[in-house]
Amino acid sequence: MARARELVILEYATEPSSFTRATDEDIKGIHDLCVSLFSINETVSFETMLSWQQKNPYTYFVTKQEGLVTGYFDFLHLNEEVTEHIMSQPLPGVPMPPSTDVEPFTPGKLIHGLFVGLAVRPGLSPTQARLHGRHLITGAIGVLEDLARQNMPVQMLYATARTSYGIRLSRKLGFEEIVYSNDPLIRFRINLLTSNNPLLREYQQIVKRITSQQAKKSNHKI
Secondary structure (H helix, E strand, C coil): CHHHHHHHHHHCCCCCCEEEECCCCHHHHHHHHHHHHHCHHHCCCHHHHHHHHHHCCCCEEEEEECCEEEEEEEEECECHHHHHHHHHCCCCCCCCCCHHHECCCCCCCCEEEEEEEEEECCCCCHHHHHHHHHHHHHHHHHHHHHHHHCCCCEEEEEEEECCHHHHHHHHHCCCEEECCCCCCCEEEEEECCCCCCHHHHHHHHHHHHHHHHHHHHHHHHC
16 A cells, blocks of 8 residues: 555656665665565565665665655675676575675775666656666766766676566666576676767766876876
């Protein structure tokens, strides 16, 4: 009943959706959204999500309308060893990383890779779902650009998908596929610095500009 009431509120919402970095209070809405899409058994626990968020407050971002979480994406920053393990291990069962494997962002340091996840609230009309999905994608690119401006460029994005929507979206965005036989989970990766995706042109220009500025500063010091 509560979900049905929220969908009615969203259907007749008059205010535009907002995009923002998630707070600890938003994690419950993100968890509920994931359970609605993937079931409780296929969803990371609320406690784990909260631990990731508290280890790195730039892990989760949300779209909201009328105070309700309508979608989210996450940038999970793991060390390279854990990332390689997840990308190279077919099912059954790649364990989810504990909060101790989640790393904060360090100014001036290249971020080798981030795991990205994205989902829109189920039950929205196709038009609403597209709008919120587009808002999340443009918001995620904006976050990448902000990280680059702070001299924390991201080289790789990684993702996993087993739903038709997630697979289509990853392919549309230009991710490279990694497929294991008899494994329903498809791994995806994209090099943000060399990709030809037009959505990333501004990001790549920012990275080049910051890199050039850093090089000039280093030359002056010499």
